[in-house]
Amino acid sequence: MKAIKPFLFSLLLAFGSTSYGQATFTKVTFDDLMARYDKDPIKFLKTETAPDFQFLGSTIEDVNGTLAIYDRLQQLKRDYAAVNVRQYGQTGVATGLLTHMYAVKSSGNPYSIRELFTYVFTNEKGNTWKLVSAQHRPFVPPVADDEAAIKKVLEGLTAAVYARDFKTYLSHWADTKYASRIGSDLGNVVTKMVGDEYRKLITEAATKPGEPSKDKVTRENYLIRVNGGSAFVIFDQYNTRPDGTIRHSVEERYLERMNEEWKIVNVTVLVAK
DSSP: OOOOOHHHHHHHHHHHHHHHHHTOOOHHHHHHHHHHHHHOHHHHHHHSEEEEEEEESSSEEOHHHHHHHHHHEEEEEEEEEEEEEEEETTEEEEEEEEEEEEEETTTOOEEEEEEEEEEEEEEETTTEEEEEEEEEEEOOOOHHHHHHHHHHHHHHHHHHHHTTOHHHHHHTBOOSTTOEEEEEOTTOOEEEEETHHHHHHHHHHHTSOOSOOOOEEEEEEEEEEEETTEEEEEEEEEEEOTTSOEEEEEEEEEEEEETTEEEEEEEEEEEOO
């Protein structure tokens, strides 16, 4: 076999190095791709996805099904965190945490969700990376974080009603027609108010709030059950009045995670003594 001339050998090395460099999938590559997606997601889906692209969310969609999502939603902003990029030959994989902010076109209401993502890219000639698949699944915070956030909402609700700050009080509630409050007193009189009826009562109370309550509230025996986007809470509450008398109630709360915040859907108060 004839020896390769030094000049030709150097040229081959340079060409090989350049080709390999063109096919490298790095964090910079990922950032560039996502910048183009964020600027114009429809154009990106039409021009920078593989023919057999699939999006895996609550359903499995091809590129046309994914494009249809943007008939209903307007993308506002996407933030990527904890991004990890790997390359296996001509395949690039990126994983991380996505905070996705968007608005529903029919109502204009903005929403924000956090999702774990896995994006798979394949390299084509000329260092063109195409998105082959995109998978999103809900990000579920550690249970301890959720429990702390839930307690903060419950304490905020109580503080607001005792301060007669009904605007803040309503802000802790879910804006749904099935939001409800159920209660009973020592005379076994049961009250139930649902949705607009309860909101109307609170709105009317805000026009004549009265003096803030001087009761001191303590809670014991918390039992919190978090299941994805919903939570159930039960506890004993003790209201100590200025005259020293104490009212004991057993209380329940049902909450749902909405727009990355815990909101109260139901309050149940059973007065024990």
